Amino acid sequence: MKYAFFPGCVSRGGCPELYPATKLICEKLGIELQEMPAASCTGAGVLQEKNELLGDTLNARTFAMAEALDLPILTICSTCQGVMSQANHRLKNPEYLAKVNGFLAEEGLEYKGNANPKHLLWVLIEDVGLDNLLKLITRPLAGMRMAPFYGCYIVRPTDALEFEDNPGRETALEQIIETIGATVVDFEGKTRCCGFPILTINEKNSMAMVGKHTSEAKDLGADAMITPCPLCHLNLDSFQPKAAAQAGRDIGLPILHMPQAIGLAMGLSPKEMGLQRHIVNTKPLITQLGVGAV
Amino acid sequence: MDVKLNIKRFDPEVADPQPYWEEFTVTIEDNGTVLDALIKVREDSDGAFSLRCSCRSSICGSCAVRINGHAGLACKTQAATAIKDGVITVEPAGNMPVIKDLVVNFDSFWDKINEIEPYLKPEGPEPEAEYIASNEAMLHLSDVTSCIMCGSCFSDCTVLEVDPTFLGPAALAKAYRFTADPRDGDENGLSIDRLEELNKPTGMWDCTRCMECVTACPKGVAPMERIMALRDQAMEAGFTNTNGARHTEAFSDSVEHSGWLDELRLVPKSVGMTNVSALIGYAPIAIQAITHGKMPPIIHKKLPQSKNVGKIFDKVDGPEERGRRR
Numbered sequence: 001m002k003y004a005f006f007p008g009c010v011s012r013g014g015c016p017e018l019y020p021a022t023k024l025i026c027e028k029l030g031i032e033l034q035e036m037p038a039a040s041c042t043g044a045g046v047l048q049e050k051n052e053l054l055g056d057t058l059n060a061r062t063f064a065m066a067e068a069l070d071l072p073i074l075t076i077c078s079t080c081q082g083v084m085s086q087a088n089h090r091l092k093n094p095e096y097l098a099k100v101n102g103f104l105a106e107e108g109l110e111y112k113g114n115a116n117p118k119h120l121l122w123v124l125i126e127d128v129g130l131d132n133l134l135k136l137i138t139r140p141l142a143g144m145r146m147a148p149f150y151g152c153y154i155v156r157p158t159d160a161l162e163f164e165d166n167p168g169r170e171t172a173l174e175q176i177i178e179t180i181g182a183t184v185v186d187f188e189g190k191t192r193c194c195g196f197p198i199l200t201i202n203e204k205n206s207m208a209m210v211g212k213h214t215s216e217a218k219d220l221g222a223d224a225m226i227t228p229c230p231l232c233h234l235n236l237d238s239f240q241p242k243a244a245a246q247a248g249r250d251i252g253l254p255i256l257h258m259p260q261a262i263g264l265a266m267g268l269s270p271k272e273m274g275l276q277r278h279i280v281n282t283k284p285l286i287t288q289l290g291v292g293a294v
Numbered sequence: 295m296d297v298k299l300n301i302k303r304f305d306p307e308v309a310d311p312q313p314y315w316e317e318f319t320v321t322i323e324d325n326g327t328v329l330d331a332l333i334k335v336r337e338d339s340d341g342a343f344s345l346r347c348s349c350r351s352s353i354c355g356s357c358a359v360r361i362n363g364h365a366g367l368a369c370k371t372q373a374a375t376a377i378k379d380g381v382i383t384v385e386p387a388g389n390m391p392v393i394k395d396l397v398v399n400f401d402s403f404w405d406k407i408n409e410i411e412p413y414l415k416p417e418g419p420e421p422e423a424e425y426i427a428s429n430e431a432m433l434h435l436s437d438v439t440s441c442i443m444c445g446s447c448f449s450d451c452t453v454l455e456v457d458p459t460f461l462g463p464a465a466l467a468k469a470y471r472f473t474a475d476p477r478d479g480d481e482n483g484l485s486i487d488r489l490e491e492l493n494k495p496t497g498m499w500d501c502t503r504c505m506e507c508v509t510a511c512p513k514g515v516a517p518m519e520r521i522m523a524l525r526d527q528a529m530e531a532g533f534t535n536t537n538g539a540r541h542t543e544a545f546s547d548s549v550e551h552s553g554w555l556d557e558l559r560l561v562p563k564s565v566g567m568t569n570v571s572a573l574i575g576y577a578p579i580a581i582q583a584i585t586h587g588k589m590p591p592i593i594h595k596k597l598p599q600s601k602n603v604g605k606i607f608d609k610v611d612g613p614e615e616r617g618r619r620r
Contacts, residue, residue, distance in 0.1 A: 009555035013590035014583070038599040040553040045503050046545045049522040050529070054610040058549070058603065103609050107602045156505040188363070193452040193504035200564035201499050201538045208456035209502075238579065238588070277587050 001127065003074035004066035005033035006084075006117070009041050010230040011076055014238070017274025018230050021259045022076050022120065024273075028136055028266050029128055033074065036065050042083040044231075045153070045197070052090075053100070059087035060100045061107070063115035073117040076259065078229030082153020082161065084117040089160035119154060121176065121228045121258060125168050130179045138267040140181025141289065144224065146261070147185040147217035147253075148173035149236065151229030155191045176258060177226060180265035185222040189213035196235040210235050210243035211251070218253045224285055228258045238279045254282045264289060295324045297331045297373050302385040303343070304392045313392070317381075328376055329357050329368035332384065332396070344395040352512055355444030359396050360385040365449035365510040387449035389458075402458065403448050406465035410492070414472065418481035425477040438471045438520055440513040447507035447517050459496045463507035463517030466498060470520035473527055489528045498524045499538030530616075540564050550607040553597030557590040 011018040026033055039062040041047075043055035062084070066073045075081050091097045091113060101110050118126070124133055150173055154161065163169050174184045195209030214236060217225055227233055237255040244251040256264075260273040270291060275282040297320055304313045320334040329347055336343045345368075347357040352370040359368050361376055362383050376382045390398040416425065447463035448454065454462050461469075469492055472478045472485060479485030492498050498521050507517040529539050544563035548556040565572040583589045597603070609615070 009557065013555065013557040014588060016588060016590075038553070038597055038602075040597065040600075040603045041549045041555050043549065044545070044555070046542055047549060049503075049525050050542055050546055051526075051611045054607065057606050057610050061602075061606065103606055106605065107599075152502075152504040152506075156509045158509070192455075193502045193506075195502060197502045197504075198453075198500060200541055200561055201536075202457075202495070205453060205457045205460075205500065209452065212456060238583065241582075242579070279582055279586060279588070 001030060002032040002034060002071055003118075003123070004036050004069050004071040006036065006039060006062065006073050006075040006080060008075060008077035008080040008230065009044075010234065014234050015230040015257070017277040018076060018233070018257045018259065021257060021263055021273045024268055025259050025263045025266060026120075028268075029124075029133070031074070031123070031128070034069060034071055036062065036069070039065055042080045042087075044079050045083055048083070055083065056087045056090055056096075057100050057103045059084050060091055060097075060111040061104055061109055063088065063091075063117070064104060064109040064111040066115055067112055068109070073115055074120060074123055075117060076120050076228070076257075077231070078119065078151030078154035078227075079231050080153075081117060081119040082151075082156075084115075085162070086157070086160045088115060088117065119228060121154070121172050122166070122169060124262075125172050125175060126166065130175060133176075133179050133262070137180055137265045139265055139289075139291070141261070141265050142181045144182040144288065145185050145222050146177045146182040146256075147187055147220070147222040147225045148177060148190045149194070149213065149217075149225050149227040149229075149232055149255075150191050151227060151232045152191075152193050154228060173226065173228065173258070176262065180262055182261070182265075185217055185220050187213075187216050187220050187222075189216050194229075194232040194235045196231045199235060199239070204246070206235065207239065207243040207246045210239055211247035211249075214240055214243065214251045214253045214255075215247060215249065218251055222253060223288060224254045224256050224261075226256045226258055226261045230257065233257055240280050252280060254278060254280050254285045264291070295326070295374065296321050297326075297377070298381045299331055299335065300381050300383045301332075301335070301343075301395070302383075303395050304386075305342075306394055322373060324374065326373050327369050328359075328361055328371045328373050328382060328384065331373050331382070332357075332359075332368055344393075344397045346397055353442065355442035358387050358444040358446045358449060358512075360387060360449065365446040367444060367446070367512045370512050387445050389449055389451060389454040390445065398445075400445060403443075403445050403462075403464065406461050407443070407468055409461065410465050410469040410472075410488070412468050412472070414475065414478050415485070415488075416477055417479055417487075427476050431474075431476045435471055435474060437514055437516065438467055438474075441467060441471075441511075441515045442513055444512065446510040446512060447515070450506040450510040452504045452506055453500055453502055457496075457500070460500050461492075461497055463501070463521070466492070466501070466524060467515055467517035467520040470524050473524060484531060486531060489524070489531050489533060492524055493528045493533045493536060498528065499536055537564050537566070540566060546607075546611075548594075550604050551596070551600070552594055553600035553603045556594040558592065558594065 048055040195206035199206045263273045322330045348354040357368040453460045476483035501521045541564035
């Protein structure tokens with residue numbers, strides 16, 4: 001099983017623990033990742049607010065590179081997934097596609113319209129299969145209570161994300177939690193916004209969102225939160241102490257990247273999964289897992 | 295078809311009123327809507343059960359409620375498709391105080407609509423005959439003028455949930471309906487006063503782009519997309535002295551010149567390089583990132599062939615292209 005790998009900016013920037021954790025679990029899963037070193041940022045919805053056509057052209061460029069490799073795209077970021085899905089949805093219009101290809105011609109690229117960008121979360125369910133994932137789970141996270149947190153762009157809008165054709169996507173994260181042996185803590189905030197996009201614009205509101213969701217999950221008995229979005233992770237983990245201070249309470253809820261949780265259940269060590277790089281203390285979680293120190 | 299409903303109820307007239315859940319099972323036509331089922335509850339089970347509804351055809355916007363946790367019109371939702379694990383969960387719309395059962399108080403919704411002054415404000419000299427607007431301009435507004443003020447977007451807005459001072463998706467989309475109308479503003483259709491107001495805190499930049507409003511809207515208004523268009527209008531009109539505008543520019547600049555995001559420099563560039571107090575405020579976070587090995591690379595390397603990304607910026611978003619779009 002081979003994919004054109006689109007790691008996104010944050011897994012190589014503010015969340016450097018995500019990239020190696022992904023590589024390690026993909027190795028175990030027999031997923032070969034072919035890098036696309038020249039593929040640009042998706043625009044993350046920010047470029048799109050300035051100029052949607054510009055964002056779509058950059059994504060079409062990435063899609064064309066993957067087509068040239070004859071490989072499907074795999075990403076590990078909810079935001080990248082959503083932005084690529086939305087661009088691909090618009091590029092289904094042949095006139096628009098032709099216009100965009102006009103901008104790519106100088107580089108010798110053409111997007112034919114066949115890319116199917118998929119988050120690792122969906123790849124696990126739709127391509128690998130949960131049965132096959134289960135076979136690799138050597139240390140089920142039994143007794144661990146995990147709250148899912150999706151990230152807006154992997155749950156909305158459902159037409160561009162093709163939820164109707166892929167009904168498993170709506171509950172994908174819960175399915176992963178169950179497969180790795182943990183218990184799902186269902187909570188209202190799981191598909192809400194982490195507040196990251198307004199961090200530098202309205203920090204008070206951004207922190208209120210972090211505080212609300214992490215407190216809600218914690219109060220429902222969650223031992224950890226699990227997310228397929230590194231941008232959510234940045235806000236929910238790095239800024240959780242600040243959010244807790246604003247909320248005037250203790251929270252202390254470790255936030256795991258989805259590949260980290262899977263890796264732990266595959267028997268990989270907390271250190272290999274980069275848990276020492278988290279801001280919220282992960283030691284109690286590691287003790288609970290009984291897998292030794294970080 | 296029998297339909298089981300789990301309804302969140304509230305009776306303000308009892309002592310110490312608290313919301314509570316109550317289950318009902320009603321029989322409706324196989325192709326019936328959630329509204330049909332709710333009306334049946336009121337007719338057959340509890341005459342005191344309160345809900346708003348009128349047209350039953352997704353025109354009046356009265357029956358917005360939360361169905362299985364998400365806002366939408368009860369009359370536009372097929373009951374059969376809304377059954378989850380054997381039951382349809384119905385709650386009052388969010389972000390507004392509940393009066394009774396599914397009836398909420400819309401005052402804050404209307405206050406925000408009024409705040410954006412929802413009427414045309416032409417500023418130039420009066421034309422000799424009627425104001426002329428092109429078909430193209432009116433067609434562009436047709437989606438946003440489809441709003442039926444049902445409050446679905448307002449109900450599910452993630453910002454309003456934590457900050458009731460935010461103008462919110464409905465009012466901002468309504469504002470765009472005027473800023474994008476060629477008859478509003480100066481003789482070139484530029485609504486500079488509106489953009490100045492909307493550019494302030496609680497306005498266009500406070501949206502998180504979470505798309506809840508786009509999903510909730512039953513009429514295809516896509517409020518968030520209008521908010522993004524407002525931001526573009528504001529930046530084009532020269533309102534660039536906000537963290538939001540600086541963030542967009544810094545983000546764009548980074549991708550244009552290196553192909554990917556320079557996270558390390560994005561925060562200081564967004565809050566303003568001379569905004570010393572804000573920068574000091576981020577110092578503990580930066581130190582924490584360094585001590586945990588989470589600091590983005592200090593030297594931001596360009597991606598291979600990043601020049602080609604820059605060329606795309608020139609072609610799609612260069613000065614010539616932006617001038618043409620204006």
